[in-house]
Amino acid sequence: MRLSHVGKAFANGTLALRDLNLAVRPGEFISLLGPSGCGKSTALRLLAGLGSPTTGELAWAGDPTLSFVFQEPTLMPWRTVFGNTYLPLRLRGMGKAEARPRVMAALAGVGLAKFADAYPRQLSGGMKMRVSIARALVTNPALLLMDEPFAALDEITRGRLNDDLLTLYQRERLTIVFVTHSVFESVFLSNRIMVMAARPGRIVADIPVDAPYPRDREYRTSETYNRHCRLASEALHAAMAEAADGH
Amino acid sequence: MATEVALPEPLPGFPRFRLGWGRVLRLALPLLVGIVVLVSWEALVRIQGIPVYVLPGPLRIAARLASDWDTLSGSLLVTVRVTLLALLAAVIGGGGLAILFAQSKWIEASFFPYAVILQVTPIVAIAPLILIYIRDTELALLFCAWLVAFFPVLSNTTLGLNSVDHNFIDLMQMYRAKRWQVLWYLRLPGALPYFLGGLKIAGGLSLIGAVVAEFTAGTAAAGSGLAYRILESGYRLDIPRMYAGLALLSMTGVLIFTLLSGLSWLLLHKWHESAARRER
Numbered sequence: 001m002r003l004s005h006v007g008k009a010f011a012n013g014t015l016a017l018r019d020l021n022l023a024v025r026p027g028e029f030i031s032l033l034g035p036s037g038c039g040k041s042t043a044l045r046l047l048a049g050l051g052s053p054t055t056g057e058l059a060w061a062g063d064p065t066l067s068f069v070f071q072e073p074t075l076m077p078w079r080t081v082f083g084n085t086y087l088p089l090r091l092r093g094m095g096k097a098e099a100r101p102r103v104m105a106a107l108a109g110v111g112l113a114k115f116a117d118a119y120p121r122q123l124s125g126g127m128k129m130r131v132s133i134a135r136a137l138v139t140n141p142a143l144l145l146m147d148e149p150f151a152a153l154d155e156i157t158r159g160r161l162n163d164d165l166l167t168l169y170q171r172e173r174l175t176i177v178f179v180t181h182s183v184f185e186s187v188f189l190s191n192r193i194m195v196m197a198a199r200p201g202r203i204v205a206d207i208p209v210d211a212p213y214p215r216d217r218e219y220r221t222s223e224t225y226n227r228h229c230r231l232a233s234e235a236l237h238a239a240m241a242e243a244a245d246g247h
Numbered sequence: 248m249a250t251e252v253a254l255p256e257p258l259p260g261f262p263r264f265r266l267g268w269g270r271v272l273r274l275a276l277p278l279l280v281g282i283v284v285l286v287s288w289e290a291l292v293r294i295q296g297i298p299v300y301v302l303p304g305p306l307r308i309a310a311r312l313a314s315d316w317d318t319l320s321g322s323l324l325v326t327v328r329v330t331l332l333a334l335l336a337a338v339i340g341g342g343g344l345a346i347l348f349a350q351s352k353w354i355e356a357s358f359f360p361y362a363v364i365l366q367v368t369p370i371v372a373i374a375p376l377i378l379i380y381i382r383d384t385e386l387a388l389l390f391c392a393w394l395v396a397f398f399p400v401l402s403n404t405t406l407g408l409n410s411v412d413h414n415f416i417d418l419m420q421m422y423r424a425k426r427w428q429v430l431w432y433l434r435l436p437g438a439l440p441y442f443l444g445g446l447k448i449a450g451g452l453s454l455i456g457a458v459v460a461e462f463t464a465g466t467a468a469a470g471s472g473l474a475y476r477i478l479e480s481g482y483r484l485d486i487p488r489m490y491a492g493l494a495l496l497s498m499t500g501v502l503i504f505t506l507l508s509g510l511s512w513l514l515l516h517k518w519h520e521s522a523a524r525r526e527r
Binding site: 045048049050066067068070072074076077078079087088090091092119120121139 | 412414415417418419420421422423424428432433436437439517518519520
């Protein structure tokens with residue numbers, strides 16, 4: 001999957017992205033890290049095929065299954081946890097009996113098998129996000145796109161979901177592009193961090209994080225982790241200073 | 248994710264229909280008020296010696312209701328029939344139009360103003376014309392009642408169909424959902440609470456529409472609905488029977504409202520905030 005020289009201008013004249021180049025290789029966990037308004041969400045939406053670039057082009061290898069996890073859980077309140085997770089398969093015309101094992105496996109993957117019959121209203125914020133992830137994974141996507149999925153959650157829930165996402169990443173051999181504005185989250189999760197600057201949105205640094213998985217609590221306090229946090233942090237500050245100078 | 252989630256236990260439940268003290272009082276207090284009013288009314292009529300052709304007491308009205316039950320219940324049936332058919336037509340017509348409007352902004356823009364014009368023109372003013380053009384009286388009554396009732400269903404459902412969260416639209420697009428799938432899996436269930444709100448209003452309006460149309464039809468609707476009975480009793484200065492007819496109409500309205508509220512609760516209590524009860 002590749003974005004080459006992609007630019008995106010909105011109808012109001014805002015240049016959201018300029019000359020963005022990004023190649024996603026299978027098995028990568030890429031974080032798009034940047035301040036608000038740097039176009040990282042716009043880039044993710046372009047990857048998802050939601051909207052088309054004004055300039056440049058997107059190239060997919062074949063016709064891959066994509067999944068998207070929004071910042072909000074985006075669950076249909078009238079469908080149960082099972083019903084929400086089943087939806088993507090239902091839309092493809094798969095019957096309930098056939099889909100059941102896959103849906104239940106996806107729910108078990110996020111630790112929510114027991115809650116299949118609950119309605120979203122009954123769940124906590126973290127649980128809702130887990131359902132949202134299960135729904136994204138039920139189609140076995142070639143590429144999972146996540147738009148600040150944990151930003152609205154409290155620190156403790158966020159930490160647990162980070163751990164669990166990495167477990168899923170390894171077990172299911174996922175390819176993930178993850179948008180975040182947290183340096184720590186990006187260093188903990190990904191093996192490649194793309195730092196973005198705003199106005200116009202562009203990639204200013206490409207930082208590989210070569211620490212091996214599985215990563216656990218020990219990694220969070222390791223020297224490698226710290227070093228990468230400092231690197232990413234500096235790149236981010238440089239990007240923000242540059243943007244500030246430009247105005 | 249190896250960790251099984253062990254979170255809110257027990258899971259917050261659904262509001263259930265419980266008969267607690269609060270609910271008993273909620274039923275008992277208005278009943279008590281009603282009884283006090285009725286007793287005072289009866290007492291006033293007797294002590295003051297008010298003649299029956301000015302204000303009959305509730306006992307007198309009840310007696311009249313019982314003695315004329317055969318005629319009145321027949322008329323009630325006619326009115327209820329028109330009301331329910333009009334409500335059904337309002338659901339089909341209003342809901343169907345709303346779905347059509349949701350297909351394209353331009354269809355909505357072209358036709359919505361006319362729906363508004365139909366709604367704001369007083370039914371009493373249109374009814375005589377309708378009665379001239381539609382020979383079959385029951386059909387004419389039905390049309391009048393429908394005209395009043397369909398608008399709340401149309402406008403509420405249209406609002407509901409258009410109030411879908413953009414993330415959901417993106418989600419459906421990502422899953423390459425077809426147009427009918429977006430309607431069936433997303434827009435229609437999302438519009439349900441709005442539709443039910445409109446339905447509750449339409450229930451009362453279809454009864455009003457039916458009665459107004461009957462009044463306008465007057466003697467043309469010979470021997471038919473309750474409104475006609477009230478009109479007829481008025482000509483004969485049969486005040487108790489007028490009250491009896493009125494009481495039946497009110498009770499019908501209350502019953503329709505109760506049934507529609509029940510339906511709404513049944514469909515929404517598991518997921519919608521309006522029907523959910525919070526524990527504090």
